[in-house]
Amino acid sequence: MDEERVKKLVRELIIELGEDPTREGLRETPERIANMYKEIFGGYDSDSELSVQFSEDSDVVIARNIQFYSMCEHHMLPFYGKIHIAYSPNGRVFGISKLVRLVEKYSKRLQIQERLTKNIADELNAQGVNGVVVLVDAEHLCMKMRGVKNDAMLSSSAFRGIYENKEEKAAIMTQIRKNTTDSYF
Known part of the structure; x- marks a missing residue:
């Protein structure tokens, strides 16, 4: 996952929703979302280790x-x-x-x-x-x-x-x- 691209896309979405991405509550949201997606979509890169x-x-x-x-x-x-x-x-x-x-x-x-x-x-x-x-x-x-x-x-x-x-x-x-x-x- 390209975290920088995700941050940019989330920022654009915030704007499309009619919000200001520079306001205090939203300023760090693109980074938080990118970090969250890395975690909750981590299954694409994981191994179940069933060979053990x-x-x-x-x-x-x-x-x-x-x-x-x-x-x-x-x-x-x-x-x-x-x-x-x-x-x-x-x-x-x-x-x-x-x-x-x-x-x-x-x-x-x-x-x-x-x-x-x-x-x-x-x-x-x-x-x-x-x-x-x-x-x-x-x-x-x-x-x-x-x-x-x-x-x-x-x-x-x-x-x-x-x-x-x-x-x-x-x-x-x-x-x-x-x-x-x-x-x-």
Whole structure:
């Protein structure tokens, strides 16, 4: 990202909105926005580090309530929530921090929730696990602040490997939702 260009564009936007970019409250805004964008869109340059695994086995590993923040690619407004990941290892397990990094890799981009869900499941599945489930529950400010102005939440899911089987899917969904709070925020 070219930070100087972003600063210039933000300054121009401030002018287009009818504001004075030299007034006290706005003087540092272009720099603050450029720094913020560098952080919240850092997923384009990140590595989930899934290659770091440990020789252990388990029937299923579940990471619940991984908090995420992302930006809707349609309106550039935030959506945020919790991601639940379950996978069936194939002799090797991932550290929990690797699952969080995987979530950050895809959430810190211009994104839609459905693609975020699929990207996480696909990358984890590509590591040779027996199966993967990714559930995402999120609130979208583009829907709350504009348009229909509704508090509805969106849930999306992706199933790979053994969890594409109807019985396995039902069993793992029960396990994931067990001890998961109804209110994610």
